[in-house]
Amino acid sequence: MFSDYTANELTAIFAMQGFAGLILFSVLVLMALGLAIIFGQMGVINMAHGEFMILGAYITYLTSNVFAEYLPGLFDGYFFVAMILAFITTFLLGMLVEWGLIRFLYKRPLDTLLATWGLSLILQQIYRSVFGAREVGVSLPDWMMGSYALTDIIEVPINGIFVMLLTVTIAIGVYWLMYRSGWGRQVRAVVQNRPMASAVGINTEKVDRVTFGLGCGIAGIAGSAFTMIGSTGPTSGQLYIVDTFLVVVFGGAQSLLGTIASAFTISQAQSTMEFFLSGSMAKVLTLLFVVGILMLRPQGLFAMKIRH
């Protein structure tokens, strides 16, 4: 399949597809970071994670409409406002869900899967009733359009670079929060030994609630980024949930670095193969590859050695 192209063209194709994969990578990383916190740290299988992402996307869509209608002068900056709003909304909804549903199920991890699946159905129907069944798209501000020409055949989309920078910032932020801040230490303490953490005075219920909310909040930001690569519909989130779980498991559930590395591998493999094969075959091969690796190495790429 490579023989039809010259070496120069191949480099260009790989570079372009690589950059095109960056946005997918960013969405996957942001989704997976949220899930890695919820699933890797708390052991909750959140099947509604995709719906939290889509909520973020809808918030972005609403914000862009409000800005276009009432504040056209500030339209260039709407994305930042949208991101913050998306985070806050999904964060609050996440805390609410934890309070109303998840906290009863910590001892039954497989049941969280069923309950959150039910939640995702309800959320989907709410989106359908509120926003309609048709997919909506947002218009990007001018400065995010267009692309930056690296050489005469390699072009890099500007929104891709922007999303990429955003992802890096958030990833560093999450890393700092989990491994350098006092709050992260509390989260990890609760994960490792709940009764002991509670005995030394950590409010484990509050930690759980905020952790779950944070994971959902990051999914909301992922939703903002998502509006750049696809249009938003009530069921768009469901398409990503399996990929995201695979990213988290493939990377090693408790390792943030592993999550990022595996999101990179999966998105780049997918994006590069898409050029040469049909989209569905690229996806099949990527998933097969991941499942195959997981069968050989069930603990994931970057597993930490922990005692249970």
Added chain:
Amino acid sequence: MNSLKQIFPKGDLIAFAILAVLLAVVFPLAMDVFRLNLVGKYLTYAFVALGLVLCWGYGGILSLGQGIFFGLGGYCMAMFLKLEASSPENTAIQSTPGIPDFMDWNQLTELPWFWEPFHSLSFTIIAVMLVPTVFAFFIGLAMFKRRVGGVYFAIITQAIAAILTILIIGQQGYTGGVNGITDLRTFLGWDIRTDSAKVILYFVNLVLLFTCLVIAQIIRKNKLGRILVAMRGREERVRFSGYDVANFKIFVFCIGALFAALGGAMFTLQVGFMSPTFVGIVPSIEMVILCAVGGRLSIFGAIYGALLVNFAKTSFSESFPELWLFAMGALFISVVLFFPNGLASVYQDHIVPRFKKRFKKQGKPVAVKPRVQTAKNQPNTTEKTDDVLTGGTL
């Protein structure tokens, strides 16, 4: 080997009889052919739910990929029926007569090699049972021997379901793509679309379902069933007692796959088509829900669950399509939160005691109850012990 009486205690025999009367006498008498065919369709899901009771309720293995096996069984049957429906006479208008219509639309000029053996009915019947079981065996072998279980197993089976769906949709020329394999007409020259055929197929379906029920009952009342329950509660202890846990898991997973495949094949026969919408993630999770609603520990509950949820789905989505997803979501959440062992536990905990009060002579204590108590009283109970709640007769 247990005696027949141990395998079929009185309570279970009554449950078998009630179910048999309901399905084989009441429904056929009370319903027209259209509704009966619908019930037959729901009962094909009951096969899957039954397999899940063994896998998930007893063995503690949650598979989110039962749609894979349902689909494989269904597709094997659909391939046979499709080949029969696309005889050269029936497909004379195609540019290549004698191959299924969707292949012709996709510019295929000859039958792919893996379609060839499906001209034979005996091969098809073997394939319906063997293909999904062997597939399950290899998945199980790869996962359980490496001690992958619980959540990871669920996610990987889900991913395999996703892969299979994408593959079926992508390879339109070989599989019929997103529409699936449609327009199935005859089974060895016998028109399966007529009313009489539908009634006969309903009863064939019933016979198969009861065969599976009896197999499930034998498994669960045998030593094997007790090892499964032990494994679900304390896997390490079973392993240290000298049992190869992985082999038991593989076995029960294969049984689950076999049941699902039979359900899939009967689905194709009764509904007349097979499509990727019954293979992927959403149907697979719905099948788990059927099992959860009916009661993950009750083989009869699984069947009632499959019937009830699907009845509700049909009637709700006919009259209030908007509300259906709300109702379904609320159902999942409330079952998980309030009735983790499903309708069967409601029956067991609320209806059975009242009966017993009324008819004192039947008031013998259920043998399993004390065991539950000890499990609950242990100080360091793990998450699994919550599930041991009802292990009674139903």
